Amino acid sequence: MRTGITAGLLFVLAHFAMLIGVTTPEKFYFDEVHYVPAARQMLEPAMREPMLNPMHPPLGKQLIALSIHSFGDGPLGWRYPGILFGSLAVVAVYLCGLALFAAQGPAIAASLLAFFNQMLFVQSRIAMLDIFALAFSLFAIAAFVHGFRRERPHLWFALAGIGFGLSAGCKWSGLFALAVCIIIVAVIRLMQSWRTQFADARPEDWYRPGLWPDFRWWHFAICFVLVPVSVYLATFIPLYGLSVANIVDAQRRILSDNTTTAIAGHTYMSSWPSWPFLVRPVWYLFDKVDEDRIAAVVLLGNPLILWPALIAVAICLRDWIATRRLDAFLILAFYFGPYLAWALLPRTLGFIYYYLPAATTASFALVYALKRRSMPGWVLWAYVAIGFAGFAAMLPISAAFIGTSMATFSRLMIFQNWI
Template sequence: MEHTKSRPWLAAAILAILAEALFCFRLTIPSKLMFDEVHYVPAARALLALGAPANTEHPLVGKEMIALGMSLFGDDALGWRALSTVAGTATVLGVFAIAMLMFGRVRTAAIAGLLTLLNFTVYVQARIAMLDGYMAAFVVLGIASLLWSMRARSAPAAWTRWVLGGVLFGLAVGAKWAAVPFLVYAGAGFLAVRAIEARRHGRSVWWALNAGGHRHWPGLAAVPALMVLGAVAVAVYFLTFAPAFFYHMRPMTLSHLIAFQGEMYGQQTQVLPKHPYQSQWWSWPLMIRPIWYLYEMADGATRGVLMLGNPAVLWGGLVAVAACLWAAWRDGSAKLAAAAGLWAGAYLPWIVIPKSLGFFYYYYLPSIFLPVAIAAALARYCKGRFEHWDEAFVIIAAGLFVIFFPILSAAPLHDPQDFRRWMWFPTWP
């Protein structure tokens, strides 16, 4: 751990200010709806008016957040996207917290947070009114809360943070169902840590499942803890449907609430026509087919917003995942295995989810965890004369961010063909 307790909070505060300032810069350009905002902003308007159900394919949390932004700042580009910037900043801070709680070093956590900030996917999603940014923010904060609970020194603190994690996971699932697997991972991770502790100390399975004598999650017995986590998450998830009970047309009823979940599932798994931007799950880590969220005349100029990952982070992250797995096997390090597992766990569901179409932006959540693997791998391997390679990596990522910034931020372009300057491969749009 670092010499002073204040440094993590200072680093986090600086990171938060940088992130929010960057995400808010020219936030209202374009001033019109872009990409999937055409679905979610009208749904948020319906929520504000309590008119009738809209965009019933997904639960309500993301649309409730958009509606809250509109109620605070108005029904315009600022209102649509304002809280997305907050979700983006929360995501950056959540990654910082995860790395800090896992590795106990401000430097490693700061590298992870900076790379998250410089990852194009996070920047783009923090500036658009979509559901994914809210889902990811709640997932990342939920993981951080459970790790915080793991580090608690008393049972009351552990339980409070554990319940908070359940609340955050419930909100994440309430934004998008893609967050569901993380509840399963949380339970599996809890049991795995307890099993490792029991084996290390030569204790029984009963001891692992009991509440007393544990360094991690003190005072939490396994079965009650897992039941509470699931119950809190499920309760919060269903509570997020409360506004739907007050629609003027086709209001939700308690008898229909469960059946409505099946209706959402049917909509999400229906066979859809082919789309020019569709791509297969195996292609997302390679960034074979990114997506234009915007490329047209807007606000007096040709502008573009390309949903793309920072090549240093997305491609370098794959190398880091492999390096973490190798080091975990060689050193027996559970922390390095977990750093790689965050990415793998976020990516795996998309391989098995029964979706007829896939898009690169589905890779958003996995891309968020790559900075954790990169920071972990750099901390493990960059020592001695290589100790400053982590700084060099951040500089490379920052340089790529500057190069691609015009087509990430909807900056004015010289002419309609100007986008070709950034198209590195034929498969890029």
């Protein structure tokens, strides 16, 4: 009951905060020029050729299309699904926090830090696909972590498979967290087959010889292969019906577009090693309103949260190596997995918003580091307040409806490469 009430309050607060001024600007900005026309095309009585934006799966665009149908073909219709799923992502972080820390306070703190990291807020207020993939993936991670601690994880792992299938149905990057789960389960099963044991075994170890005694290989295949693949492919049925040839051809096009290296450069492109350090942001919008006022939206990340998060990740790594803690292990897995996966792709064009999933799960590392035994309880909440202060300071360049002066803009742009 308490969990449901808290989740509901977090959803309402996040939804209200992100909805304010979302219709500004009243024109397309940044990648809305790709996704909104593709969503409009889905509302046509008959799908015409060529299909717009064939390089991504359809679910996210279908959600935008449903919103346009419900709220009209305008800024609210384009952007409301992002608000909805951004609010759900905050709730999902809270549920992940409960599964990781088994306490309300740290879970709430994690959800607030994820909201205040600026990336989630900005990405929820633009008609792009990343926030949909993130929300579904976070719910799947929550189910996986909850199931990890149970003797019979079957149902929870199947629910995780559904979430990952829906995430991939929005954007293929949703597969990264699924791959993390597959690797974790495979490694644990391999160690069990080798009869691995720790000499000084502890209840909080990430690996135990007796973990999931009734979870067989076919359960693994169903939960982490059959279920996500079936859910993913089902997202194509509204477009292609039951035509296997058309659905397979759609996968070929997505694969080709997402693995090509023949992509031109972009003003705001950046490489994956730079993302945690917030070296190169993406300016989604920069409009001059009058002589001294601008309307701006930048995806940068809150330095007061995401820079200290790197220290917190290092603390998690130290604790996992030294004490084999399960919570530290899972935090590291879902931070590094969705982030370092980009290093393996042949794609040369990258943007800092690809760091969004890792930036969001970094809030767990911060909570972990700030709730250690040596830390007084008030330190965590003091840090949440600091994170909020950084978030509030960045609002003039996070929400276009606020507007700001060139002097404020200059103060916020600490480094030349942020411009």
